[in-house]
Amino acid sequence: MAAGNKQNGITISQGQTFPLTIKRLGINGEGVGYFKKQVVFVPGALPDEEVVVEATKIHQKFAEAKVKKVRKSSAHRVTAPCPYFGKCGGCQLQHLDYKEQLRQKRDIIIQSLERHTKLNPASLDIRETIGMEVPWEYRNKSQFQAGDKNGETIVGLYGLNSHQLVAIDHCMVQTPATDKVTQGIKQILKDFSIPPYNERKRTGLIRTVVTRAGIQTGQVQVVLITAQKEIPRKKLIIEEIKKRYPEVVSIVQNINGVKTSAVFGEETVHLEGETFIQETLGNLQFELSARAFFQLNPSQTVKLYDEIKKAAVLTGSEKVVDAYCGVGTIGMWLADGAKEIRGMDTIPASIEDAKKNAAKHGVKEAKYVTGTAENWLPKWVKEGFRPDVVVVDPPRTGCDRKLLDTIKQVKPKTFVYTSCNPSTLAKDIQELSKHYKVEYIQPFDMFPHTAHVESVAKLVLK
Numbered sequence: 001m002a003a004g005n006k007q008n009g010i011t012i013s014q015g016q017t018f019p020l021t022i023k024r025l026g027i028n029g030e031g032v033g034y035f036k037k038q039v040v041f042v043p044g045a046l047p048d049e050e051v052v053v054e055a056t057k058i059h060q061k062f063a064e065a066k067v068k069k070v071r072k073s074s075a076h077r078v079t080a081p082c083p084y085f086g087k088c089g090g091c092q093l094q095h096l097d098y099k100e101q102l103r104q105k106r107d108i109i110i111q112s113l114e115r116h117t118k119l120n121p122a123s124l125d126i127r128e129t130i131g132m133e134v135p136w137e138y139r140n141k142s143q144f145q146a147g148d149k150n151g152e153t154i155v156g157l158y159g160l161n162s163h164q165l166v167a168i169d170h171c172m173v174q175t176p177a178t179d180k181v182t183q184g185i186k187q188i189l190k191d192f193s194i195p196p197y198n199e200r201k202r203t204g205l206i207r208t209v210v211t212r213a214g215i216q217t218g219q220v221q222v223v224l225i226t227a228q229k230e231i232p233r234k235k236l237i238i239e240e241i242k243k244r245y246p247e248v249v250s251i252v253q254n255i256n257g258v259k260t261s262a263v264f265g266e267e268t269v270h271l272e273g274e275t276f277i278q279e280t281l282g283n284l285q286f287e288l289s290a291r292a293f294f295q296l297n298p299s300q301t302v303k304l305y306d307e308i309k310k311a312a313v314l315t316g317s318e319k320v321v322d323a324y325c326g327v328g329t330i331g332m333w334l335a336d337g338a339k340e341i342r343g344m345d346t347i348p349a350s351i352e353d354a355k356k357n358a359a360k361h362g363v364k365e366a367k368y369v370t371g372t373a374e375n376w377l378p379k380w381v382k383e384g385f386r387p388d389v390v391v392v393d394p395p396r397t398g399c400d401r402k403l404l405d406t407i408k409q410v411k412p413k414t415f416v417y418t419s420c421n422p423s424t425l426a427k428d429i430q431e432l433s434k435h436y437k438v439e440y441i442q443p444f445d446m447f448p449h450t451a452h453v454e455s456v457a458k459l460v461l462k
Contacts, residue, residue, distance in 0.1 A: 029092030029451030046074040076100035105453035112422035125440035135448030146196035177213035216280035221250040293326035323373035328354030374402035398424025
């Protein structure tokens with residue numbers, strides 16, 4: 001690769017050092033510049049900076065590089081307060097002033113629309129990003145991998161683009177409850193000599209320590225993800241967790257014995273206490289089981305859900321479908337303004353939770369089913385149920401193509417798309433653009449100091 005890759009149009013060589021002006025932030029938070037018309041991605045570099053970089057990887061259509069020297073700093077560059085910044089893969093933008101982070105996140109959405117649609121973003125209503133007043137200690141759930149360092153059990157996150165585990169003793173974006181309990185579990189595992197799992201050797205037991213806290217209720221759930229079912233001294237470990245952390249009301253084990261990057265395995269075992277924790281959003285209370293999806297930033301979630309409700313413009317007569325419904329949070333938020341709510345999800349435990357949540361809140365006109373929207377929507381339409389509003393909150397991969405085809409057939413008047421990935425949002429908007437007009441897009445900062453940007457897009461039938 002030393003000679004570059006000229007046959008593919010790339011004229012940069014691996015190891016080559018060259019000056020670069022950073023034009024914008026990429027979707028993963030890296031600086032983006034152009035050298036001899038070639039795109040170069042540089043982690044840690046910021047827009048408007050002049051840097052000297054060294055090419056580290058050459059790809060067919062772009063190159064990756066690392067900063068060797070910053071010749072001219074961005075006016076928005078700040079000192080990252082976290083000692084793990086640049087080491088763990090958790091936060092990418094702590095070195096960028098928070099107000100500027102919000103501006104750049106809106107720009108990432110604009111870039112995605114320019115790249116993946118035929119629409120002109122300048123003609124669209126793309127609003128200013130709604131951020132947090134205090135952008136720290138906001139995450140209500142942590143998933144820390146367990147590992148071994150010089151014979152000591154550690155927990156932490158993998159380094160950026162690496163499989164090197166970075167030991168983390170305190171995470172500045174985790175809520176204090178999850179941070180404290182995770183570190184305590186690490187110590188208990190050490191005390192009882194429970195070995196962490198070694199992926200390479202396929203030895204040891206504990207793969208991941210998952211903690212989730214109810215911010216409003218103060219309840220904490222611990223999930224120990226293990227490579228096999230048997231846990232030595234299990235009863236003693238459970239008693240120790242209860243003794244040290246009375247706020248832990250649910251202890252669960254999940255078994256994942258296969259070679260995979262997925263955190264959870266198929267089998268979940270209830271060890272102690274409740275099978276769920278309670279959490280409150282606004283006036284609603286939710287039961288969260290170990291595998292149930294729930295937003296990771298509750299204070300921003302209230303703002304996000306209020307925006308979804310505003311976009312849906314409910315008068316009390318609308319039939320609403322909540323696709324990718326999880327435990328039914330969005331549907332419950334909309335229920336007081338809708339005639340009927342129907343939701344679906346592929347995880348059976350989430351649907352069970354959604355049914356319980358609907359019953360608890362007295363929402364009689366709610367129906368939750370296991371499966372996909374593209375399977376259920378056509379069936380319901382045949383039975384005479386035609387939704388006025390469809391709300392989606394899909395995974396990062398975006399909406400399933402079959403679902404988009406179904407939306408085009410069913411033609412709900414309003415389609416409210418909550419997205420955690422601007423690229424797939426833009427692609428899906430383009431797919432629907434013949435039938436739907438983008439009324440507005442409202443970006444939200446659900447994960448300060450990371451490159452992630454969430455948004456609510458309101459699409460109305462033409």
